[in-house]
Amino acid sequence: xxxxxxxxxxxxxxxxxxxxxxxxxxxxxxxxxxxxxxxxxxxxxxxxxxxxxxxxxxxxxxxxxxxxxxxxxxxxxxxxxxxxxxxxxxxxxxxxxxxxxxxxxxxxxxxxxxxxxxxxxxxxxxxxxxxxxxxxxxxxxxxxxxxxxxxxxxxxxxxxxxxxxxxxxxxxxxxxxxxxxxxxxxxxxxxxxxxxxxxxxxxxxxxxxxxxxxxxxxxxxxxxxxxxxxxxxxxxxxxxxxxxxxxxxxxxxxxxxxxxxxxxxxxxxxxxxxxxxxxxxxxxxxxxxxxx
Numbered sequence: 001x002x003x004x005x006x007x008x009x010x011x012x013x014x015x016x017x018x019x020x021x022x023x024x025x026x027x028x029x030x031x032x033x034x035x036x037x038x039x040x041x042x043x044x045x046x047x048x049x050x051x052x053x054x055x056x057x058x059x060x061x062x063x064x065x066x067x068x069x070x071x072x073x074x075x076x077x078x079x080x081x082x083x084x085x086x087x088x089x090x091x092x093x094x095x096x097x098x099x100x101x102x103x104x105x106x107x108x109x110x111x112x113x114x115x116x117x118x119x120x121x122x123x124x125x126x127x128x129x130x131x132x133x134x135x136x137x138x139x140x141x142x143x144x145x146x147x148x149x150x151x152x153x154x155x156x157x158x159x160x161x162x163x164x165x166x167x168x169x170x171x172x173x174x175x176x177x178x179x180x181x182x183x184x185x186x187x188x189x190x191x192x193x194x195x196x197x198x199x200x201x202x203x204x205x206x207x208x209x210x211x212x213x214x215x216x217x218x219x220x221x222x223x224x225x226x227x228x229x230x231x232x233x234x235x236x237x238x239x240x241x242x243x244x245x246x247x248x249x250x251x252x253x254x255x256x257x258x259x260x261x262x263x264x265x266x267x268x269x270x271x272x273x274x275x276x277x278x279x280x281x282x283x284x285x286x287x288x289x290x291x292x
Contacts, residue, residue: 003128004104018182027118028098030090038089069117085116124152144168191218193239194248201250
């Protein structure tokens with residue numbers, strides 16, 4: 001079953017990344033008719049306790065009561081736990097599908113927890129929904145989630161087609177890897193770092209960078225966050241930190257003389273002025289000599 005397959009894909013990713021303590025939470029949203037019956041029961045239940053709902057939940061009561069189950073308000077915890085559960089409204093076919101997914105996960109030794117409050121944030125899900133959660137990131141503990149969304153294609157005007165998938169919060173995964181100290185240290189490396197002073201020097205710098213890239217040379221072009229070029233001293237620090245072998249310097253003086261300054265960042269050597277039309281050949285020559 002593809003539902004279990006994409007969950008196994010996530011588990012393999014966490015294993016490959018060296019992450020531990022990421023738990024799988026699972027639920028089934030059944031089909032539209034089952035959700036409709038459950039929705040009616042939910043509305044009736046929450047209407048009887050409307051005075052206990054916060055403003056956000058009262059707003060959702062008649063638009064999307066399922067989302068009340070996903071509230072982060074701790075004051076509503078007991079009320080939500082006692083609410084009608086969707087699992088009690090699922091028919092035999094939906095229950096069999098959910099059991100099959102669980103059986104496949106158990107067969108592959110993937111532990112999980114059934115979370116009847118798990119509904120996901122989008123309305124096009126059906127049947128299986130899941131989230132991967134950690135306790136190490138505070139309130140932002142969900143690092144991935146997904147499930148089935150068979151109605152989606154038809155809802156956006158296409159032909160009915162089964163679908164499933166999942167999404168991951170890259171920043172949260174990276175933060176968790178840092179927290180668990182499994183984020184590998186990757187040495188910053190590039191061949192050439194290009195420095196400039198903005199304006200026409202930026203134009204020449206960008207053209208030069210593209211010429212070098214076109215022959216397979218790895219180039220980083222300095223980009224100022226505020227649009228204003230920093231001093232060459234400041235840019236040179238970034239060039240050193242980039243791991244570049246060579247720095248290409250283009251200022252107003254170089255522009256006037258139709259040259260660039262080439263500086264070796266890995267060896268003590270004099271800075272040299274290179275004619276722009278000879279740039280590619282000279283850079284290749286210098287890089288080859290550094291590798292010898």
